Amino acid sequence: MPRHRAFSEPELSAEYSADYSLSFPSDPDGNLRRSRESPAPQGCPCLPHSRRFSFSPESLEKLYQTYFRRQRHETLLVLVVFSALFDCYILGMCAGFSHMEKLLPALAALAGLVAHGCLFLLLKSRLLPENFSQKFLPCGLWALTVAQLWALLGLEFRRSFPEAVDTVGWQAFFAFSCFLTLPLRLARILLLAAAACGGHALVLGIAAFQREGTRQDVDGGELARQLLSNVAIFACAVAVGAMSYVMADRKHRKAFLEARQSLEVKLNLEEQSQQQERLMLSILPKHVADEMLKDMKKDPSQKELQQFNTMYMYRHENVSILFADIVGFTQLSSSCSAQELVKLLNELFARFDKLAAKPHQLRIKILGDCYYCICGLPEFREDHAVCSIRMGLAMVEAIASVRARTRTAVDMRVGVHSGAVLGGVLGQKRWQYDVWSTDVTVANKMEAGGIPGRVHISQSTVDCLKGEFEVEPGEGGSRCDYLRDKGIVTYLVVVPKQGLRHGVNGVKLSLTSSHGVSPPPVTATERPNGSLSPEQAEAAEAAGSASLELGHDNDNDDDDDDDDAEAPNPSFPNPRRRLRLRDLAERVAGAAQNEQELHRLLNEALLERESIQALKGKSTFRLSLRFTDPDMETRYSVEKEKQSGAAFGCSCVVLFFTALVEAVIDPWLVTNYVTFAVGEVLLLVLTLCSLAAIFPRAFPKKLVAFSTWIDRTRWARNTWAMAAIAIVTAADIVDMLGCRRARWVATNGTSGPARGGGGCAEQPKYYSYIALLALVATVMLVQVSHMVKLTLMVLITAATGAVNFSAWEPIFDHYDRRRGQHSSSVLVPSKYSMTTMIFVVMLSFYYFSRHVEKLARTLFLWKIDVHDQKERVSEMRRWNEALVANMLPEHVARHFLGSKKRDEELYSQSYEEIGVMFASLPNFADFYTEESINNGGIECLRFLNEIISDFDALLDEPQFRCITKIKTIGSTYMAASGVTPDAGANGFGAKKEPRSEKERWQHLADLADFALAMKVTLMNINYQSFNNFMLRIGKSGSGAVLAGVIGARKPHYDIWGNTVNVASRMESTGVMGNIQVVEETQQILKEYGFRFVRRGAVYVKGKGELLTFFLKGREKPGSFLGSAAVPLPHQVLENS
Structure with missing residues (x-):
């Protein structure tokens, strides 16, 4: 499986840094590719070809679409809530005016509210069939919202014709909501939104033209401007909705890739666990291995407090x-x-x-x-x-x-x-x-x-x-x-x-x-x-x-x-666990080769992840959803959405369409052009500052630093977002106040607005619709929390309501009177209906923002979990390597780590010139007793452990780096020199040029120094413990050996050859307190200044009589023995 180099978000375009290391089996060069080769349309066909994002291969894209539909299925609840709030709005408007004419719309709204309540419960409880929920429910909910709007038009204006401005805001709201909630592809949502908006505009246009035929005072130009304004509002809702869909799609694709990464990390974790368990338990029993791992995880300071080495x-x-x-x-x-x-x-x-x-x-x-x-x-x-x-x-x-x-x-x-x-x-x-x-x-x-x-x-x-x-x-x-x-x-x-x-x-x-x-x-x-x-x-x-x-x-x-x-x-001890781990390892290996199997595993992982309610396991405040852990909340605030540039772009689009609507309604309102120019410039400045951190090479360094500071500072990021919404809202409020001064204070003092000129004062509802678009822009601020969005939306609603009930109250009253003269229907005062509409939309968007916040925090926790799993993988790999390195030589351990070996698979390496040493404690057998005073022999072995541990500590000295401990056999210590991956000079390096005799046999001299150091170490131990242990050492060199591992699943590293046999016989036939070598070894070592005493011929089984010598010391001591600055392990210095 691929190894992950860094914890970073997978990005989908050049807008983001490409530091995500995960690759798909069929796409090793990148996580996500734009589809340029497949003739079938992928992503959104309506977007430019360069912006169509989809996964390759097609099977992965299909899997993502399934995941995306499941994620969006939760947002269907949001759409149901939107529709229910709309029903509540109708009931409220009808209840406020007790009139029999309002009974039928109220009953219809009540029936819709009951239906939506039942549907909400069914969706929340997942009682609906999955096939029905995925295939038919989205389109069914869309049809229900369209039917609601048309039923309102039909029942509210059944005695007269509606005007072109009626329910435009609600239609724009539901069109935008479709992009937020429906689990469909973008092309289908665009088609549904276009059908709904087009049908709405067509119905109102026909009704308006019919009304024009019955009235003489209707201005055809004014009707055309209304219809064009409707189209502009619908276009704004659809454009921003499409942008929101693309942003959500990108976010879901990143979450999808993170889920895939999580799967691979999980499999890696299980693979590492299996490998660690297999290697440990093949060499060590489980209770010993568990204790070793427990000690490996201890803080080093705790180990320093121990009086003895761990046994x-x-x-x-x-x-x-x-x-x-x-x-x-x-x-x-x-x-x-x-x-x-x-x-x-x-x-x-x-x-x-x-x-x-x-x-x-x-x-x-x-x-x-x-x-x-x-x-x-x-x-x-x-x-x-x-x-x-x-x-x-x-x-x-x-x-x-x-x-x-x-x-x-x-x-x-x-x-x-x-x-x-x-x-x-x-x-x-x-x-x-x-x-x-x-x-x-x-x-x-x-x-x-x-x-x-x-x-x-x-x-x-x-x-x-x-x-x-x-x-x-x-x-x-x-x-x-x-x-x-x-x-x-x-x-x-x-x-x-x-x-x-x-x-x-x-x-x-x-x-x-x-x-x-x-x-x-x-x-x-x-x-x-x-x-x-x-x-x-x-x-x-x-x-x-x-x-x-x-x-x-x-x-x-x-x-x-x-x-x-x-x-x-x-x-x-647990065979089922072992079988499960084996099966998991086989699944990991199969997934790397079989793309379809990997996708199936990914789908299972996604389903498992979706079934976990992550936020329930974390302490959060019920209202704000903030984590109770300040560190976690700070970490979350840093991990903000990297789409603030697109969010500010949405504000620019909203401001453009609001200015367009105002220009169509009242082309002579100068304030509109001024606010548009100033607002767009300010929003472009905000957008560029936001993009500087994303594209650092395209902007000056100071601007990049400023943008980065805003991104990383929560209050600055919130202030920046508030500024964008303030600009859009201020433009609307200023235009409303400017409209009142320009149009309401007219020629005849207070007689009312001028007739025949149309303008903003005669179409006040559009400015409430513009406020609704400002709420839409607020929803698009993905970089701020839902509480900040709520604050902004409350301010927008309050500002618009204040203008509606104060400065614009005469305008709305005049509009209602003028309309009531030509309508037999009982109409709700516009200032109430428009303000209530904005309030209901605010509640709807807050509910959606809260839902998005929950999802974002859940994804954040999943991301943290992925990161923690990766940390555990790295930590386990370190434990694994440390443990195996303590069982096998480093170059041999590398061979066994990372792959599963067969039982009969043999690792071996031959060496031509190797030194071998056996050192035993013959009189330890006399010391060992299993009496109760020695805890059944454990205390005796504890003392032997101290001796062997001090011998092991010698190997950490630089001089002895070419010496490898092979094993201990009872109280016998076996080591070899020159047994390295690439035995060159002194056992290390890869020198191909001819070497001098001194370089050639330096490792053998180091082994002799090591034997002398062992004797000195044992003398120091005897001095401290009042014992009289003696070493009997046998040494042989200049011969060839074969080093290898017997049994891949139960690896046992050892060396074989005549040199090993001779060294073993030198030890067994030796004399306590002496280092016995054969004549060939003595001839080599005397050139290094070692002193010998001839022992004579010794009979050796299988070899006959061999001339042997005792190594007594060195004329020129090695750096270890002659350096007073390097004390022996656990040595008590004479002057202490």
Whole structure:
């Protein structure tokens, strides 16, 4: 999945910065493209081709349209409320004038109010069928609003003809509302609005012309100006409505992209969680991993207060420990190369890991060709001994195919013992889970004293079997001195002739597949020791093994994966969760390749997001909707809409059309032209200042800085918006007052307006319609809150009402008297109807603004959630990397992070000249005791943890950067030098030019300095703790090794080769307090000033006699040993 570089809003045009990094599978170069290639119209066909925005591919655009319709479906409630308020307006006007003529309009309005109330409840409760709500309801509501207006015209003026000015404001209001609320494409809304406005104008025009035919005093020019003014008002409502639709569409597209980003972040989060869990739990049991993660999240200052290094160690009673060793491994290794051998071990041990799942085994460690695991840890099982024996029998089966394929006498020797263990990790680097206890030592000796091809068990294990297996005397004491000295009675498991339900060697081989089908059983004559005859091994090989003939099931790899998923592995106590995470990872991988699947997941995410009431989970004030958390509210105020330029542009459009209406009504009113010119200039200044922050390159720096300050300052942004509305409103009020002076104070003093000249005083309703357009401009201010909009709308309504009832009262009264002379209908006084209309429209727009505010705050919370998820992804990635880096070398960890590896996949790298060191504490065994005073041995291991941790701390010194800790084996510390991704000079770099001998072997000298530093560190620990621990160190260099990871799902990093074997023998045959090396290593290191003492020839198993030396020190100490300025970890200086 794509990685997100920054948290920023996805933008849709050149008007905004393009810092959004999300890309679609089919559109890697951008999130959103203008449709220039598809012949089918996309977006809005009425817009210029360059402004048609749509997603590519078409399937994504269809998904967006579905999402857009669902989002707009909520706004249908707003349209229902608008219609209900209109019904209330009619009822109010009828109730204010008790007359029988008003009864019919009142009853119609009451019926409409009831219908709208029921519809509101149905929509709010989502009781209407979804198909009906999406396909038929929008057009039905539009038809209902049109019918309401026409019914009002028909019932209100049923005894006379309406004038061309009647209900124009309401028609403009509902036309604009269609763009705000209907969940349809822009082209369809334009068609519906044009039909409604056109029909309204046509009906009023016909009625007006009919009225003109019955009256002699009607001026044809005045009627034409009225109709043109109507068209201008409708055009303004439609134009601003279309702009609002485009702005909302852009906002919804950004929200859609953010939802897609949220989905990807969520999948990334789950993928990271799965990867972290898989890597941790493949190496560590869950209870240890959880404790480590908890400590990793702690504040560093808390860790500094700790007296000791953190140790993760727990005691577990009643477990069974299994040790298994490959017999004949030396012969096998001599018959193949190191690469082939490691590959074979990887395949074999990966198979063992799979076998371990069904009998509930937890693999502890791999030591060369030795494999050991435990049952009953971390969760207790009563059948731990039975499960361990089944595992041992299955391992003996698995090795049979290796014996058949390699034609060598390779076999498996298995030992099992039951008891208690201390399980955990030691040190601070290269964490590997291990177990310690006397019972672990016994289990190891059970394997050493066992018989190839048999499972060797102790008396304590037999006591736990409860007769599940038949056993025979094992006589382990005759083959192992430790068992004889301790008096441990041993047994060998007898394989039942009829086979075992869970599979043993020779009968009913291998695991059952996920389909419940087992491979055909292999039957043969059973050998006395329970192993397979050569003929039986060949039959087992032919019976169906997997790709590398290591005794795999006939099932394909996917089936094996299913076996793993379904088995209740101790490392994954919740198998269903593991299966869910696996399924999620597969969905993530499929989504990246399958666009349709990604879109389906996106649709599911959108539905889930829409079902969550985000604001309910956050504390907000009921009236203002502000967050009660000041920090959250401040953060929201900064995240304002980036469409203020378009909002100010709407104010310019409104001012232009209001001036046009006034110019048509009264071409001789000079005030109109003055206010228009001044107002447009001021609005253009506001618009340019707003655009400067969006297009910084097109404006002077000072203007850009000023614009940016306005954008980021809440009160300045509100003031800027108020100024725009004040300009539009002031222009209307000034024109109204100018009209009164120019037209009302006429030739005959107070006799009334001049006749025959028409003008503004004879058409006062249009100025109330202009005030309605000012309310429309207020709604378009997306950069301010609904409370600011309410304040502005209240001011507009109050100013218009004040003029209507004071300065313009004579004008409205004269207009009503003049109209009443030629109408038999009872008319509501215009000053009341117009002011009430503006008030009802104000309430409607406030309800809509509040709805938009809720949506904006909800989207903001979703955006914050996306950002927080991204932060969690980054934080989890840091934990993941830190954790894996503590288990695997950095270059190896990079290989395993970010992708899922197969069990048999092998990572390996060969090195030509490597140094290897083993350092053990032989007398720690005498120190270790499991008495209660030592908390069952935990306190002893705590001391060992301090020693190993101080050794680990040495690796942080710059001089030892080429040294890699490989692992700890009990109290033995293993490290290597030069094991780096690109071993050049001193183990680092990629130097291709020839190097001197000193540069070539510098890493080996550093390893020798590290061994000497370990001795000094241990001396300091002895000094502080009054102990006398001594190191026995073996070191070998100049040879080649193969480094690799065995088992991709349970990664175990190790190195193999002759150099490793020699270094191990140097340690085991060494003397405490000394560093033993072979002659070849001594010849290299003496050139670096190291001092040696010849020990002599030492017999080494598999190598014969080797001449060895003790490294005693250095004539010229290294920078670490000779620098008093760099104290050792936890060192107590002499002068302190």
